[in-house]
Amino acid sequence: MTREAVVDAALDLLAEGGLEAVSFRRVAARLGVSGPTLYWHVENKRQLMDLMAEELLRRTGRVYAGPEEGQPWWEWLREDARRTFTALVATRDAPRVVAGNRPSPESFAGIERVLGVLVAAGLRPGEAQQALFALGSYVIGSAVEWQAEADRGRSQPPAPGGEDPAARRACALAGQPLLLAAITELVRHPHGAAFEFGLDLLVEGLRARYAGEA
Amino acid sequence: MTREAVVDAALDLLAEGGLEAVSFRRVAARLGVSGPTLYWHVENKRQLMDLMAEELLRRTGRVYAGPEEGQPWWEWLREDARRTFTALVATRDAPRVVAGNRPSPESFAGIERVLGVLVAAGLRPGEAQQALFALGSYVIGSAVEWQAEADRGRSQPPAPGGEDPAARRACALAGQPLLLAAITELVRHPHGAAFEFGLDLLVEGLRARYAGEA
DNA sequence: CTTGACACCCTAACGGTGTGAGAGGACGGT
DNA sequence: ACCGTCCTCTCACACCGTTAGGGTGTCAAG
Structure with missing residues (x-):
């Protein structure tokens, strides 16, 4: 006990x-x-x-563990964010539990290590921390939004328009052709594509801004 | 009533x-x-x-209203996100209430309008929606994290190390020099700087990727 | 003028929640 | 044999979301 x-x-x-x-x-x-x-x-x-x-x-698997040998820091950032995201989305309501919890004192050492990696890459300490904050916020924000949508799909499946999902969407989104086009376009992608899009923006932005100074 | x-x-x-x-x-x-x-x-x-x-x-003030005359779409995206963020942070627990609420049917028209702006700028509908998802997730994620820290500061101000905040930080973060450096660097910035950093990454990434195609 | 329908509000109550107070048992050291 | 510390218990409080059922008032139809 x-x-x-x-x-x-x-x-x-x-x-x-x-x-x-x-x-x-x-x-x-x-x-x-x-x-x-x-x-x-x-x-x-x-x-x-x-x-x-x-x-x-x-x-979520050794968060803040540090990049592996020969792995560029941006690739490692991306992979760490991705792993955290998928792990959070995997268990129900996990994003809502995690949201808004400052790292405990024992996690400070891990953060310190990551900051070290980014500072070695050329970022100032404040920039490194801001980068971590941005990535973390995006990850948990996406996870929360994602799970909320999953919950919604679980609670209100009785939608009009027949059995075919495509037909149902077309019925529900009459008058919003662009939204309809966007959704039918996204349905073909793997489920994490929307998350990956923003993640790529963040990570590539960091890389473009700070790569080459190490 | x-x-x-x-x-x-x-x-x-x-x-x-x-x-x-x-x-x-x-x-x-x-x-x-x-x-x-x-x-x-x-x-x-x-x-x-x-x-x-x-x-x-x-x-938050006319979200999804559309860009003003002569305003580039990326500037407008940035300003809209900023306004939403500050409004959410302004009232207590507002981020937690807003987090995970899909736009109501009446907001669909507004989203449709924004998608129209982005599509006119050269994005495909799916890309436009992903961009909106990324921005929205980042905004609410940042707001949640931000407010959680504010709550924490309200509930546990009795920290050791004396009255001077800087001295208290130095005491609490002994052994994490980079974190200490980061925080003392960030303390000099306006409060929204950490949010602005990631917002800039996202918006500038979008601009670099899609500007000029309109 | 009466009657009924409807919109709106009430009280009573159920099962559940987080949390506090205090009592008691197990167990190891003196 | 006694004490103190750890751990668990029961009892109780105040509050929560939610349901059931019984009232008022207003207003249109007969």
């Missing part, structure tokens, strides 16, 4: 039933423990959420 | 006490009405949140 076990149980509940399924009583029940007992291991619900966010980020 | 009044009261409560201060009973009390009465005007709490998000976006 450690604090880790509590966080694990909470994350299990999150994966199964979404954010609203995570309650103190339910987490306790899953551990064979009754309600307020959790207050011995965890200070707050807020703190539990923070711990969950931290653990979720840790499970 | 219209639905608009309910949403207005809810937004007042949000501005005063944050998201957790917005409850059906409190909104009703502010309107001189008792609890479940709201169910006559509003279907759900979820729907109330959606309406609040919609109204919040509307109050």
